[in-house]
Amino acid sequence: MRWFLGTEMLRIQYSLGKYEVKQMGTKHMLCVSSVGLGDMGTYTLQVGDKTLSAKLTVIDEPLKFLSDFSPMRVTERQTAVFEVRLSKKTDSPLIWKVKGKEVKRDEKFDVSLSEDGLTYTLKIKDVKASDTGDYTISIGDLTATVPLFIERIPIKxxxxxxxxxxxxxxxxxxxxxxxxxxxxxxxxxxxxxxxxxxxxxxxxxxxxxxxxxxxxxxxxxxxxxxxxxxxxxxxxxxxxxxxxxxERFAIVTSGMSDVQCPTGSPAELCVVLNDEKLDGVWLKDGVEISELHGVQVVKQGAVHKLLFSGVSDGHQGKYTFRAKGAESEAVLAIADPPEIDSSVLDLLGARPVTVKAGQTATIKIPFKGRPPPKVTWYKDGLEVMEDERTKVERAADSTTLVLSRCVREDSGAIMLRLKSDCGTAVANLHLNVIDHPKMPQGKVEFLERSRKCIKMKWKAPRDNGGKQVTSFVIERRLAGKKSWFRVGEVDSGTTVFSDDKVDEGQAYQYRIRAVNSEGMSDPLETEEVYAGEPIEPPGMSSQPQVSNITKDAMTVSWTPPASDGGAPVLGYSLERRKKGSNMWVQVNKELLTDTKCVVDGLVDNVEYEFRVISVNRAGAGSPSTVSNAVLAKDPIRAPGLVRDLCVSDSSNSSISLSWKSPEQGDEPSGYILEVRPEDAKEWMKATKIPIAGTTFTVGGLQERMKYFFRIRAVNEGGVGESTELSEGVLAMP
CATH class of the missing domain: 2.60.40.10 (Immunoglobulins)
Structure with missing residues (x-):
């Protein structure tokens, strides 16, 4: 028995259940499962020599979903199951999608098909919130969507x-x-x-x-x-x-120390706290450090550091580290050893600093070094001290020695020493002050002292003032005079000079000066020296006497000096002055040869004093003793006899007298009253000074003693003749 579809024999045993052959007695059946359009045709059964045929017609009904696609709610962690029932079998594949992505079978998803080929199942195991969404079923032209909601488990x-x-x-x-x-x-x-x-x-x-x-x-x-x-x-x-x-508080277990270091060298400021958890803040000069070039802030546990890669000027200052409850401070300073540029040292050593006397020498030397070094200047090994002429100026990068009004003695070796804790620097130079020469040396030696020539010798100056001496200038003056006169000049190779223009017996004084391009030295003065035997000025004349006095003239006379000084007196010089004045005026223009002189042109009622000076070839002698002061005034006549002297009253101890002024002579200025007891021979003045009036009472007398009286008038012209009482007077009432 065989079955055919068309002319093709059906291989029943290899159809995988598509075909099934059944026989019930003489009845033969061919069962075709899942009939499709491809199954249409003529089926033939061949049994032996018998053949039977039948035609199968398949009606194509539309494919559709038979399931209800309602939203599905599933509790979290459970399994969600989707089932889709088709109206017929189909060869088209069924595709499940979620969020646009096709679902494949794996541990999470399980896809299955029922035996009849009509029910498709999708299982989602252990659902999570992420599984929430729309699930799409596609087969052929059919599409359906089923929402899936996950009900969450409450969080605990x-x-x-x-x-x-x-x-x-x-x-x-x-x-x-x-x-x-x-x-x-x-x-x-x-x-x-x-x-x-x-x-x-x-x-x-x-x-x-x-x-x-x-x-x-x-x-x-x-x-x-x-x-x-x-x-x-x-x-x-x-x-x-x-x-x-x-709150956590810090304690500084190791604080910062001040740091001094050279420019460009590294440096470190370090603070150690008791707690490595605590932070701190760094400040420079009271301002928090936010960014400082070349500085790094480091924290290593409880150790806080400020690291400087190369210290510069901007890094100098006071640094503070502050942590909660703690603080540490230190000063960072640049400490460069003092240094003077080698070119400056070479220049100073190559040539001296030269100035002229009286000028100001300014020596400025720049240097480097921090902190500023101690500046000390030396001259000839001794420290220079400041005074009104010497000033030392100090700046951060230089020092200046200022010597005002320089003198020759300022010349010498100058040294500057700069010293700090970092080191020492020294500069050496020479200061040369150019001046006129010093005076020639020693005492002048006189090689000849004759009536015709004075010859002298001296030594060259010890210091030429820094310039070559070119000559010597010789001056002289008469002994006792002030004016000097130049008498000669010799070149610097000669230290001898002869003066042949001298007067015999005259005393001279010489002075010698050295000359260079800066001027003349101070003079070397000699002692007085005579040309031949010495002649001295005459001695003092006698004190002048004044006579023949009037209001505008008077006669002055004197006697010659006791000594003429070795030469005849040539004449006299008469001088006058007003009393109380220090200014003497010479009366005569030419020397007076007589010892008497009439002085006229005087001022009325002015007192004058006179003196006389004797003069010989050697000069003027000393002034005489000053005369007594004399008033220029016409002479006054002495008063005449006092008139009418009489007793006006008496007592046991006093007698009162009265009188009249004289009729002759000039007016008296007073009266001199004299008294003599009967038993005495000497007259006594009743008063120490003249009596101004014309009455007077003489007291202190002895009772019943007889007294005699006489009186004289007096004025500037003299004392008049005396007038005497004719008889004695008893001291009684």
Whole structure:
């Protein structure tokens, strides 16, 4: 028995269930499963020599879904099962898609087909929130979508957040464990979202979440909360706890020390605290260091350093390190050894500093060195001290020696020494002050002293003033005179001079000066020297006497001096002055040869004094003794006899007298009254000074003693003749 479709024999045993042959007695059946359009045709049964045929016609009905595609809700962690029932079998494949991606069979998804080929099943194992979405079934031209909703399991905190207490600068950990790892986490501090902030470390591993705060500050203290959410769940799950930060105080266990170092060298300022967790701040001159070129701030645990790669001027100052409750200070200063540029030293050593006497020598030497070195100037090995002529100026990078009104003695070796704790520098130079020469040396030796010539010799000056001596100038003056006169000049190779223009017996004084291009030296003066035997000025004349006095003239006379000085007196010089004045006026223009002179042209009622000077060939002698002062006035006549002398009253001890002025002579200026007791021979003045009036009472008399009286008038012209009482008077009433 064989079955044919058309002319092709059907291989029943290899049809994989497509065909099934059944025989019931003489009835033969061919069952065709999942009939399709391809199954249409003429089927023939050949049994032996018998052949039977029948035609199969397949009606093509449209394919459609028989399942209800309602949204599916499945609890998380369960298995979601989608079943699709077709109206007929089809050779077209059925494709499952989710979120645009085709679903393949794997550990998560299980795709199966029922035995009848009409039911397709998709199983999603252990569903998660991420499995939520629209699942699409496509077969041929048919498409259907079934929404899948995952109902989430509420989040539980297996280990909630716990309160934490730490010290400032310590690390704080806030951690918790949730019942699910598929959660979204937000961290809050005091109700504000801090998620993602750089100052926090956020960790999440599986179901465990942790917040780490490094180097806690006081402001980190507060309430922290973790807020958990999950997809497809509107609930917010929160766990909270408090973080307490205890303030931490620092103690300096090793402070900074002042630092001095050369320019460009590295330097370090170091502070050690008792707590490596604490930070600090560095300040320079009270200002916080934010950025300083060449400076690095280093923290190594509890050790805080300020590192300088190369110290410069901008790094000098006072540095302060401040940490909470602690502070340390130090000064960084550049300490360069003093240095003078070699070119300056070469220039100073090559030629001296030259100035003229009276000018100002200014020697300025620049240098380097910090801190500023001690500046000391030396001259000829002795330290230079400042005075009104010498000033030492000091600057940060130079020093200047100023010598005003220079003198020759300022010449010499000058040395500058700069000294600091870092070292010493020295500069040497020579100062040359050019001046006129010093005076010739020693005492002048007189080689000849005759009536016709005076010859002298001297020595050249010890110091030529820095310039070659070119000549010597010789001057002389008469002994006792002030004016000098030049008598000769010799060149510098000669130190001998002869003066042949001298007067015999005359005394001379010489002085010698050395000459160079700067001028003449101070003079070397000789003692007085005579040309031949010495002649002296005459001695003093006698004190002048004055006679023949009138208001405008008087006669002055004197006697010659006792000594003429070795030469005849040539004449006299008469001088006058007003009494009380120091100015003498010479009366005569020419020498007086007589010893008497009438002086006229006087001023009435002025007192005059006179003196006489004798003169010989040697000169004028000493002035005579000054005459007595004489008033220029016509002569006054002495008064005449006093008239009418009489007794006006008497007592036991006194007698009163009266009189009248004289009629002859000039007016008296007073009266001289004299008294003599009867038993005495000498007359006594009744008063020490003349009596001004014409009455007088003589007291202190002895009772009943007889007394005699006489009186004279007196004035500038003299004393008049006396008038005497004719008889004695008894001292009684």
């Amino acid at each position: 905190f297996i280990r909630p957040l716990k309160n934490v207490r730490v010290k400032e600068k310590a690390q704080a950990h806030l951690e918790c464990e949730m019942s699910s790892k598929d959660v979204h986490i937000r961290w809050l501090k005091d109700g504000r979202d801090i998620t993602g902030r750089a100052c926090y470390v956020f960790l999440q591993e599986g179901k465990r979440a942790e917040l780490i705060i490094d180097d806690c500050e006081l402001e980190n203290e507060g309430e922290y909360a973790i807020m958990c959410t999950q997809d497809n769940d509107t609930h917010e799950y929160i766990s909270s706890a408090n973080l307490t930060v205890d």
